[in-house]
Amino acid sequence: MRKSFIVGLACFAITALTAWGAFGAGGPKPEPLPKAKTIKELAERYDSSSCMDCHEDIHDEWSNSLHARSILGTPRTAPTIITAIENGLKIFPYSGVTKDEDITVEHLMMCAKCHLPQLDEATDDVAREIVATIRGWQQAYRDGDYDKVDELQETIESLNIGCTVCHNKLAFIHKWADGYAQPDTIYGAMEGDHEDEVYTKMAEAPALGESIFCGQCHGLGPNFELEHPSQCATLYGSYLYSYVAHGGSESCQECHMEKSGLGHDMQSYKSDEMIDMAVDVTVEGRSLFWRKNKEDGVLPIGVINVEIYNKAGHVIPDG
Incomplete structure (x- = not known):
């Protein structure tokens, strides 16, 4: 019975991989x-x-x-x-x-x-x-x-x-299933001929509109495949484990390109649009007089309370 279950699970996995690469x-x-x-x-x-x-x-x-x-x-x-x-x-x-x-x-x-x-x-x-x-x-x-x-x-x-880094060189993530970017093709949302001397064709790449595409660089953390891993961007990891795991459904592109209205001018903490989308800030302040001691007498002081609520789909700040 146990062997049958394992064989069935293996067949399911192979079928899933085949379906994943079908498009x-x-x-x-x-x-x-x-x-x-x-x-x-x-x-x-x-x-x-x-x-x-x-x-x-x-x-x-x-x-x-x-x-x-x-x-x-x-x-x-x-x-x-x-x-x-x-x-x-x-x-x-x-x-x-x-x-x-x-x-x-x-x-x-x-x-x-x-x-x-x-x-x-x-x-x-x-x-x-x-x-x-x-x-x-x-x-x-x-x-x-x-x-x-x-x-x-x-x-x-x-x-x-530049354009061809994303729309050609890095267009495919699961290359064994989906293939490799071809030297005469630009990948995006359309298929057909392309008026260019080098990139004469257009085709679709399955992950180009998904957050995993951005995760290639805005990643999970240390680049362990390198001889000396560096701890750098962890946005995609934060997005997966803190945002998606708690029910978040929007992609990087939806927030940084579409909802922001910035398109390919993808910005982060230096953009007023992204700041408004990312955080809510509440500031409350009051002043009062405080009797410190006999020598100094009555002194004015101020109390300021700042609350920042993160609305983004990842930690802030990060890269």
């Missing part, structure tokens, strides 16, 4: 492109400017988001990468990094896994060029050479989470 619009694993050898080459491979011709409004929204400057950040991210090198890689006894020239793509993936996932398509020279560019940008600030600052900042901003 995948991917294909076989494509041959990898040659590794990009410079920042310029990698940036051109993922340049979003050609999308602007047909999707100007969406491109404008995206341009205002931190996705458009994922390495530069607010600009807090770029300096944090240098901190991770100086206070991390160069201190870890087995990292193999004692100077910038030792840095490889593998080392930077501690940050780039989310901030620049396409870095895995580049040579180690590109990893070192990124570090050198950030250091040069910081030095230009210290020197007051703002023309150089602008020049180097433009280079750093050219490395970002």
Whole structure:
């Protein structure tokens, strides 16, 4: 009887996996492109400017988001990468990094896994060029050479989470079931021909509108698949275990894109729209006189009570 139950359960699992992959619009694993050898080459491979011709409004929204400057950040991210090198890689006894020239793509993936996932398509020279560019940008600030600052900042901003990172490279999560993103296809909500010289087709990817898609970067916590896991974004874990587990049903996209009205200008704590959606704040204050002692006499004091209620589907703040 027990064997029959186990066999039945196994058959159910296989059927479930088959059904899960039944609507995948991917294909076989494509041959990898040659590794990009410079920042310029990698940036051109993922340049979003050609999308602007047909999707100007969406491109404008995206341009205002931190996705458009994922390495530069607010600009807090770029300096944090240098901190991770100086206070991390160069201190870890087995990292193999004692100077910038030792840095490889593998080392930077501690940050780039989310901030620049396409870095895995580049040579180690590109990893070192990124570090050198950030250091040069910081030095230009210290020197007051703002023309150089602008020049180097433009280079750093050219490395970002652009259209084809989400709508091609990261479009499929369960690749063995749903297939791999094809090099001639843009994935979204439509199927058919696509007026572009490179991406000539459109197709659907099953997870693109689901929270799990965002969870690839805004994740569960430490990236345990890396040689040296980093504890970073835990939003998706918080969303699953605190929000969905208690009956929450809205997705990341529903709040950050649709209800907010921001579309591809996906914002968080710096946006008035998202602040209004995320928290209720109540402030109460009163003043009174308090007799402290004979020498000081009667002193005025104030009492302020601040209550913040989290309405978001995850902890605040997080990334």
